[in-house]
Amino acid sequence: MTTCYENARVFTADAHSAECFVVKDGVFAFVGKADAAHRAYPEAERIDLRGQFVCPGFNDSHMHLLNIGCMLTQAQLGPASDSLSHMLSALAEYVNTHPQEEWILGHCWNQDDFTDEKRYPTRDDLDRVCPDKPCLISRVCGHVAVANSRALERCGIDTHAIPVDGGRIVTDETGRPNGVLEENAISLVTTQIPAPDRRQIKDMLLLAMAHVNRYGVTSVQTDDFVTTKAPFEEVIAAYLELRAEGRMTVRVTQQCQLPNLETLRRFLSLGYNTGWGDEWFRLGPLKLIADGSLGTRTALLNAPYADAPDTCGIAVYTQEALDELVLTAHQAGMQIAVHAIGDGAADRVLHAIERAQTICPRSDARHGIVHAQVLTQAQAERMKQLNMHAYLQPIFLDYDTMIVYPHLGSRADEAYPAASLLRRGVTISGGSDSPVEPPDVLTGIQCAVTRESVTRPSRAPYLPREALSLRDALLSYTAFGAYASFEENIKGRIAPGMLADFTVLAIDPFETDPSVIHRIPVRQTVLGGKAV
Numbered sequence: 001m002t003t004c005y006e007n008a009r010v011f012t013a014d015a016h017s018a019e020c021f022v023v024k025d026g027v028f029a030f031v032g033k034a035d036a037a038h039r040a041y042p043e044a045e046r047i048d049l050r051g052q053f054v055c056p057g058f059n060d061s062h063m064h065l066l067n068i069g070c071m072l073t074q075a076q077l078g079p080a081s082d083s084l085s086h087m088l089s090a091l092a093e094y095v096n097t098h099p100q101e102e103w104i105l106g107h108c109w110n111q112d113d114f115t116d117e118k119r120y121p122t123r124d125d126l127d128r129v130c131p132d133k134p135c136l137i138s139r140v141c142g143h144v145a146v147a148n149s150r151a152l153e154r155c156g157i158d159t160h161a162i163p164v165d166g167g168r169i170v171t172d173e174t175g176r177p178n179g180v181l182e183e184n185a186i187s188l189v190t191t192q193i194p195a196p197d198r199r200q201i202k203d204m205l206l207l208a209m210a211h212v213n214r215y216g217v218t219s220v221q222t223d224d225f226v227t228t229k230a231p232f233e234e235v236i237a238a239y240l241e242l243r244a245e246g247r248m249t250v251r252v253t254q255q256c257q258l259p260n261l262e263t264l265r266r267f268l269s270l271g272y273n274t275g276w277g278d279e280w281f282r283l284g285p286l287k288l289i290a291d292g293s294l295g296t297r298t299a300l301l302n303a304p305y306a307d308a309p310d311t312c313g314i315a316v317y318t319q320e321a322l323d324e325l326v327l328t329a330h331q332a333g334m335q336i337a338v339h340a341i342g343d344g345a346a347d348r349v350l351h352a353i354e355r356a357q358t359i360c361p362r363s364d365a366r367h368g369i370v371h372a373q374v375l376t377q378a379q380a381e382r383m384k385q386l387n388m389h390a391y392l393q394p395i396f397l398d399y400d401t402m403i404v405y406p407h408l409g410s411r412a413d414e415a416y417p418a419a420s421l422l423r424r425g426v427t428i429s430g431g432s433d434s435p436v437e438p439p440d441v442l443t444g445i446q447c448a449v450t451r452e453s454v455t456r457p458s459r460a461p462y463l464p465r466e467a468l469s470l471r472d473a474l475l476s477y478t479a480f481g482a483y484a485s486f487e488e489n490i491k492g493r494i495a496p497g498m499l500a501d502f503t504v505l506a507i508d509p510f511e512t513d514p515s516v517i518h519r520i521p522v523r524q525t526v527l528g529g530k531a532v
């Protein structure tokens with residue numbers, strides 16, 4: 001099967017001058033001028049792209065695909081949040097159309113948008129629409145949820161509240177829990193939800209893959225091992241079945257979250273390692289989480305938060321524990337990617353990587369920091385010395401431009417680096433951390449280029465000297481993403497011999513006002529030559 005795509009504006013990284021490319025058996029066979037393509041491939045079927053823009057398929061270098069799928073299988077209450085009664089009838093509709101579900105889960109309600117009664121729903125509201133099965137619905141922020149009586153019974157908190165560290169079971173005036181759960185109290189219920197079986201995991205992954213395809217995404221680097229209670233073996237098995245059945249619509253690199261030595265050793269003893277798999281499903285780095293997040297002031301800083309002088313955030317591991325995990329994976333030949341948002345966490349990761357490289361030098365290990373939001377120039381230089389990679393999420397700027405100065409004070413003057421990392425020689429790649437943000441690459445590219453919020457009233461750009469050029473922003477979601485997973489020789493560029501993964505945009509972003517890049521329609525997402 002040979003197809004000649006012509007009359008296109010093809011982004012080839014060097015210049016976007018090519019007008020035509022040929023796909024043969026799932027691989028790019030030719031890029032250049034149409035008459036040369038016709039001579040070399042006279043048999044090819046011709047497709048006229050009518051001047052549309054074509055770039056390599058987008059690669060989201062850090063996200064949570066299974067978590068996206070989990071959320072997509074739940075009741076979507078956001079669109080019904082114009083009133084409490086509408087939200088409850090949407091939930092009732094979901095209950096009626098999902099008789100096979102053991103648990104009824106929903107998310108994204110927001111009482112601020114209710115026009116009838118501006119209050120949290122209660123267990124009594126939920127009992128009216130879901131009397132027979134346990135039900136839990138999360139507020140849009142994820143920090144508040146409401147459970148019905150069946151769910152409260154399962155945790156033994158239906159008649160009286162108990163104290164919860166870092167959380168609260170809300171009660172009515174008689175002392176009876178009213179269903180509202182705050183922060184850590186939510187996990188009393190979520191820990192009761194059974195692990196999904198393999199069929200459910202596959203269904204969730206299929207939904208999530210179709211979802212990201214709409215944004216032009218053909219490759220994801222995803223952290224799925226701790227999303228549900230299913231062990232990592234089940235997650236790997238689900239992907240391998242989908243791959244064998246030919247149902248993958250995204251190429252997947254698994255960022256293997258193995259949070260303790262016991263699990264890491266079990267993984268290694270089974271013969272798994274970075275690079276295991278093929279171009280459809282591959283095991284990537286060991287993924288660790290070193291600190292929390294900036295918005296909740298749990299990111300680990302070296303000095304207290306500007307607006308909370310009593311806290312520096314939290315460290316998930318002691319330095320010794322992090323050092324041991326990193327060294328174990330490094331000596332086994334694994335790549336390592338560690339979530340570090342605060343500069344304190346970055347220091348710990350740099351220490352662990354430097355120590356591992358000193359004990360056991362390895363070239364081209366491509367260890368990385370995921371997020372790297374509060375990162376000094378001195379730390380960036382250490383990353384360069386250690387040949388490290390930065391997994392960035394430019395779409396975070398959409399919200400975080402509002403909180404960086406309040407939380408960080410003057411440290412915000414060198415946070416969220418991007419252009420300076422590239423100039424220094426630190427490799428970078430773009431991602432969304434979805435479902436934290438939508439897997440919306442064009443919005444991410446716009447944020448990277450403008451350093452401004454897309455959805456909120458515009459203020460001055462945040463540190464415009466860190467803005468990427470449009471070319472570098474596109475590369476960060478294509479070729480540089482492929483580099484992060486050691487796949488730069490098989491994908492991420494439109495060039496002969498590369499996998500024919502590409503995205504067709506209605507309009508050339510190089511000829512678009514940067515403030516509206518996010519509105520460019522994605523016309524086609526093509527994986528290995530097949531439209532998905």
Ligand SMILES: [Zn+2]
Pocket residue numbers: 062063064223433
């Ligand atoms: Zn993440």
